[in-house]
Amino acid sequence: MSLITPFESALTERTDLEELYKHFHRHPELSMQEERTAKRIEQELRALGLQPQRIGGGVVAVIENGDGPVVLTRADFDALPVTEDTGLEYSSEADGVMHACGHDFHTTALIGAARDLVDDRDSWSGTVIALFQPGEETAEGAAAMVADGLADAVPAPDVALAQHVMPAKAGHIGTAVGPILSQGDSVRVTIHGKGSHGSMPHLAIDPVVIASSIVVRLQSIVGREVPPNEFSVVTVGAINSGTKSNIIPDSAQLLLNLRHYEPAVRDRVVASLERIVRAECAAGGCEKDPEIEFYDQFPLTTNDEDPTRVVTDAFIAEFGEEKVGTQVPVTASEDFSRIPDALGAPYTYWTVGGFEEPDGAPANHSPFFAPVLQPTLDVMVQAQITAVRAFVGK
Amino acid sequence: MSLITPFESALTERTDLEELYKHFHRHPELSMQEERTAKRIEQELRALGLQPQRIGGGVVAVIENGDGPVVLTRADFDALPVTEDTGLEYSSEADGVMHACGHDFHTTALIGAARDLVDDRDSWSGTVIALFQPGEETAEGAAAMVADGLADAVPAPDVALAQHVMPAKAGHIGTAVGPILSQGDSVRVTIHGKGSHGSMPHLAIDPVVIASSIVVRLQSIVGREVPPNEFSVVTVGAINSGTKSNIIPDSAQLLLNLRHYEPAVRDRVVASLERIVRAECAAGGCEKDPEIEFYDQFPLTTNDEDPTRVVTDAFIAEFGEEKVGTQVPVTASEDFSRIPDALGAPYTYWTVGGFEEPDGAPANHSPFFAPVLQPTLDVMVQAQITAVRAFVGK
């Protein structure tokens, strides 16, 4: 009655969360189109007796439990336009879409934590805001929730929390004070050449040559213009022009991604990028200026010192010193910080490893990205609970 | 009573052919998928009392009219994956497909000529093979008709004829003895890199950079490796890699088009192309070799002297000296010659201009390619008739 029940119940709960995780993994949805996922989250929250609200495409449930701090904890739930190639039994069933960044872990873990908090209200006091965010990959979701009235829909939090699964040792947690995720920009460059038959290049302004020259010329920015001890990433993630061998197309498109920790470095890189794109179009003889559009812009994620120390101490107490380390600043970006920034709360963001052999493991966004189900899920659920209880626990 | 009738009939015939042309222009079909066009051609031929045969996707009708030479005359009828931007009232109604190379003129003119030959059997003697060919743009159609038994389906021709509309002065005709259209190759290059998150370039083998470097490096072939007085075109008609700014893709694809008049020059260019592609993949650290596949290979088109002189003299007699000139060898290619080569016949191929102001006119394959309906169509019909009658006329 006493010992056996929780044991069985815990086992059941664990299996149930694993099934929920597999469900999310099988049914990924692209950013800002996550209707089915959002509905399932609402259904799970309602099953706990909570009253989920849809805000800006996301889902929020407030768990009130007497006096005490207000803690917001956020999980993201969108997937990527990647064709899964993991060979997992529970692989994506959606064509060309995959949870290749592990947001299915985040969402499942937050549902698991909500169950724990609702099940055991005696051991804590305060308010927990379980926030499920759409569209992280495109930097749209956090802004959409803020724009849709998040501040009016929930009490003002005292602190905000978030976590992310990473290609590190499974079950190990990384925390850090200060900059932890880079500032990110996406840039769409459209080059206007002039098409022609492939056999008459002298009548064309060849956008394939111009676009390729831009890609090649951009390579010198990081190595020549950025101070060697500064962080800068300039990736051309896509180059697309033309469909047939013997038609010189009219235009070309590049999609770029920039990552920085220092605004001054970012500003110099943006200026260099614009200068090079315009100059290469001039070199190619373009008669019309290129278009350079910024989109999917991610803020810098900088953990506040106080909540980071509270959470780190709680993790060490829960998981042991050998499982908790310092997360070096990573190259990726997040839009999470827009939420605490809009609500005026300090925040901390930590990472959880998901790989038995992290060396050479496929990185986030790879079609082969496959964190081991356990202990990853257990640790992410428990880390979520531990971090929240570090503020509202009795 | 006498003069008026033919006049009206000619006018009616002219309007009818114009409508037929507009019909073809409105309903373009991609190479080797021209089912609707082929059916319409058959219907037009049957209306003349002929018995069209479907061979290799094309349509052939033999017009027998007593003793005399056997003349094959060919029109092609496929269109291109181009989105029409001419603003013409009779613009393409097919999404992303357009008669951007003018094959609708060729086909309409040959139907017009067939009508004339059938209507006026007294003035000529011999056999005319009206051959409508599919899939010229992909170099598939002529070979397909030959493979499907063309030689058995028609009498052996004594001569073969073909014409093409060009960005030259409307109604002017160009002929030439010897090489008139280049040999052509299409090449598909697939580069195998290694994908990664856009913020982790050091874990990737970036196919965007490698593909761009190949495009840039290929530019030196024509200017450095081809003797300066030799003809060579190396066009990269398409470069495609990646779909999102923050995902470094796994691979990239290039589609190239080569044009030559000299086999030795072509061989050197092909060797250089392969050398550069492999070396640039090595420079980029590729772990897997690139694939280099040749497709859509066009033969050299070299007009035979005798039929060319016969046709040229007939054109001068019909249209006047000021309308007939020498066509300089053009950069484009054709698969027409595969048909006379397979049937053992000499051939000649001429061009007809379609523009009031040829300078700066959009070239074939441009989304803006729009020859004026008249006098282009009239002259192409009459040129077709004149050339055939030069051999079978009484």
Place this chain on the structure above:
Amino acid sequence: MSLITPFESALTERTDLEELYKHFHRHPELSMQEERTAKRIEQELRALGLQPQRIGGGVVAVIENGDGPVVLTRADFDALPVTEDTGLEYSSEADGVMHACGHDFHTTALIGAARDLVDDRDSWSGTVIALFQPGEETAEGAAAMVADGLADAVPAPDVALAQHVMPAKAGHIGTAVGPILSQGDSVRVTIHGKGSHGSMPHLAIDPVVIASSIVVRLQSIVGREVPPNEFSVVTVGAINSGTKSNIIPDSAQLLLNLRHYEPAVRDRVVASLERIVRAECAAGGCEKDPEIEFYDQFPLTTNDEDPTRVVTDAFIAEFGEEKVGTQVPVTASEDFSRIPDALGAPYTYWTVGGFEEPDGAPANHSPFFAPVLQPTLDVMVQAQITAVRAFVGK
């Protein structure tokens, strides 16, 4: 007594001219610095009883011999900044200077012809102007002689002649009506970057990267902008920037060479060159504009029809049909035509082969360029004589 004398005299003359050739080959002098060579030419002419004049660094002797046409025949006598690597017994004794273009043959042959004309005045009637020109390689010499009063110093010629040794079969002669040598331009491009310590690239504007990018980008001109059936050469003969690995230099210099047969093509290439240089400097962030200076500009050489036919017929009569062919237009340039153009005379320019195995023979300007002494020299002497006598012979 009678037959033997001329034979021995001819043998002596031949040996003597071979020694003279070897002397010139051993003592090459750079363009417009050919003092020693000019003096030796004067000495040889004076030995014939002629009165050589120094004009614009060159030497001219007028051989008057009664009534008849006035024929100017020209040989150039400058050498190149090339370090000879032929292994010839009579290799250059001047450090880093070599007769790598064969002007020593031209000069020796013209001296040989002068000897013949002076020795045998009975067989011809008219005036022969033996013109020895300096500074052909830098396009300075012909202009210098014209500027220094050539027109006043010699009678107006009725025709002008010149010849050049080539990597073709030894003793074979090539003639052609119309364009035979290309128009040539040299261009000096100076790029102004900003130097820095090699470890601080972000403080520099790196001229090495900019200059290299220009070279790479220029490669697309011939293959993309020039019509594929037009002749165009864009060579970067020199790129120079920096002296130490760890100092980023302040500037870079490129030396380019352009060759064309069509002024319109040349104009487009020059415009593209200027556009690319300026745009690449902009891409690299240069704060100061590049300098683009034209120098060593060679005119087009186009043989006039009448003198070419006269000379060709005379060559066939002298050497046999199998030794005289049509010279295809070559890629090189000459300033010879400036002289007949200034004097208002038609002209013809022919080539003489100098190699037993022309395939793979080192081309003019190579450190390995070594035409065989005989029959090359004999044929060039005799061609000179034959061509002159075709106009003034009795």
Place this chain on the structure above:
Amino acid sequence: MSLITPFESALTERTDLEELYKHFHRHPELSMQEERTAKRIEQELRALGLQPQRIGGGVVAVIENGDGPVVLTRADFDALPVTEDTGLEYSSEADGVMHACGHDFHTTALIGAARDLVDDRDSWSGTVIALFQPGEETAEGAAAMVADGLADAVPAPDVALAQHVMPAKAGHIGTAVGPILSQGDSVRVTIHGKGSHGSMPHLAIDPVVIASSIVVRLQSIVGREVPPNEFSVVTVGAINSGTKSNIIPDSAQLLLNLRHYEPAVRDRVVASLERIVRAECAAGGCEKDPEIEFYDQFPLTTNDEDPTRVVTDAFIAEFGEEKVGTQVPVTASEDFSRIPDALGAPYTYWTVGGFEEPDGAPANHSPFFAPVLQPTLDVMVQAQITAVRAFVGK
């Protein structure tokens, strides 16, 4: 009598050192050719009653003063192949050679410190080794002194010291524990093409295009292959090929400079560099392999903790806290550490600013590099004295 004397003497001493500095600045000598400078240093040391020894091109004087620690302090004295453009009254009088890195300050300061230590032996006890090193710029000097028996010529030091003038605020001092100067490599790349006349590119293997393509392709190493949070510099300091516009040269040479803090990153960059050079030569069709030679290799400079703290505390006591800061790791390299490493001593290396307006000041190795004479020299002399006395002072 008492106060005035030291004042005047100090003034005299100051003026004298300023003159000595100007002397060194006026007479710079290239690395390992510093005969005149070495002689002047010996003369100065002998004037103090010391017995300088010449070792490996450098000069060493041991100042013994009773029991106590043995402190080695080192100044370098070579200059650079840079043409001075500072406009200073005491500008270099040597053609194309300049103290563009400030070693004249280091040497003058160490002579000043030696004077102080010799003049005032009562206030300290121990042994000071004043070491003047040649050839720092080429990484030859420290190794040469070690190879020439430095260890046998001086007592084993307990600590080693060195300082460098920098483009920072004049008189400000920077210290740091751990890595402070990068590891450096120089690389000479020789590309073997095939020369030809500039108008016959198809007969050449163009080394100008190949060398330029290498430079362009190398630009992707830092931005694509090095992790974005790692330090890496890949500079091409020189590209040289060809001398004339119309001769395609036979070969090209590149001089590269690499800087790293992590051996694993350096190893990857070296591998990438070799891969790219070889692949680009293959792309260009080279028939002979390129040569890749390493030279001027600098070790990593990593300050030991204990001496750095001792020296930093002494600087704060002497100059005040506002004048002493943490030096961030700089991009440059030094061979200083070879000396303490060979002698088994811990070491520290600090920097001194030399500019009133450090923002935008010309960096070391610039032809405009001109630290202000004062307070730079005073502070460097005093820093030298302070650091030594921190170990041997009473």
